Amino acid sequence: MTTVTTAGTAAPAPVRRPALDWRLRFGALSLIWGFSFLLIKVGTDGYAPFQVTLGRLVFGTAVLALAMAVKRARLPRGLRTWGHLAVAAFLLNALPFSLFAYSELTIPSTLAGICNATSPLWGMALSLVALSEDRPSRVRVAGLGIGFLGVLTVLGAWQGFHGLDGRGTAMALLASLSYPVGWIYVRRTLAGSGYSHLSxxxxxxxxxxVQLAVVTPLFTSFPGRVAVVPLLAVAALGALGTGLAVLIQYGLVAEVGPTTAQMVTYFIPIIATGAGVAILGESLSWSTPVGAVIVLAGAALTQVRGKGRAR
Structure with a gap:
């Protein structure tokens, strides 16, 4: 998921071109994040949502710590910076990860993956209000409308949302909204901080x-037994979907730029849907893939910028 980075906060240092072609890494990132929703579903079969999120963050942080040790990167300094990072951690990690885990208790992983694709739509809508330099164009406004029409199609609005778990769906949509809120906050507070992306x-x-380590014991009890398969799913979710994915995305942004790197967002719901149907046996009505295509089309249009305003 395109959710765990502070990309854009500092200009990446020049890096050597990796031996593995960027297209292969782009495909790997799409697969990792696409399968993340399946792993969440499997993880919640054996552990409480907060426990799944805590495990995910522990394994993800371990991968980042190892990468920092290898590259000899230091943690940022200053209470102000750490205060802003604490807010970013809540908005970009703790909150959305937990909401997705709770949502998949009652909704299929396919729907959660499609809800994640609405993040660019929320981002465009929020940027019009929060970022004065982002001026709307007819194409982008049309994309916003088309995207939310796709959301209504996925949810089956013409049927009165029959058979849909409203609470779980609302949690998944709120998680998707949390990402652009976090991105805007990071852009306003940490841009140009001078610290590396990795740090x-x-x-x-x-x-x-740390946030989840404090919250989890308050709302969950220690599991009576170790569920092996769900634990492996949580480990993969953290090590691959949170830790390794961040490193891959960072390399892509440094090599091909953020515009190309963020296109991974449009492949995530396709992979999440395929994985949920093929592996978990989740049902799929015609409105789900059709609505997903409309959502992705709208999200793509919201990213279109005039040549003079392209960054």
Whole structure:
């Protein structure tokens, strides 16, 4: 998920071109994040949602800590910076990860993956209000309308949302909204901080882990037994979907730019849907894939910028 980075907060340092072609890494990132929703579903079969999120953050932070040790990157300094990172950790990690975990108790992983694709729509709507430099165009406004029409199609609005768990769906949509809120906050508070992307993200995940470590014991009890398969799913979700994915995305942004790297968002719901149907046996009505296509089309249009305003 395109959710765990503070990309754009500092200009990446020049890096050597990796041996593995960026297209292969782009495909790997799409698969990792696409399968994340399946792993969440499997993890919640054996553990409480907060426990799944805490485990995910622990394994993800461990991968980032290892990468920082290898590259000899240091954690940021200053209470002000850490305060902003604590808010970013809540908005970009602790809150959305927990909401997705809770949502998949009652909704299929396919629907959660499609809800995640609404994040660019929320981001465009919020940027019009919060970021004065983002001026709306007819194409982008049309994309916003088309995207939310796709959401209504996925949810079956013409049937009165019959058979849909409203609470779980609302949690997944709120999780998707939390990401652009966090991105805007980071852009306003941490842009140009001078710290590397790796240092900021490592500190961010560390703070999110601390937040969940405090919350989880208050709302859950220690599991009576160790569910092996769900535990493996949580480990993969953290190590791959949170830790390794951040490193891959960072490399893509440094090599091909953020515009190309963020296109991974449009492949996530396709992979999440395929994984949920093929592996978990989740049902799929015609409105789900049709609505997902409309959502992705609208999200793509919201990213269109005039040549003079492209960054």
């Amino acid at each position: 900021l993200t490592g500190a961010q995940l560390l703070l999110a882990t």
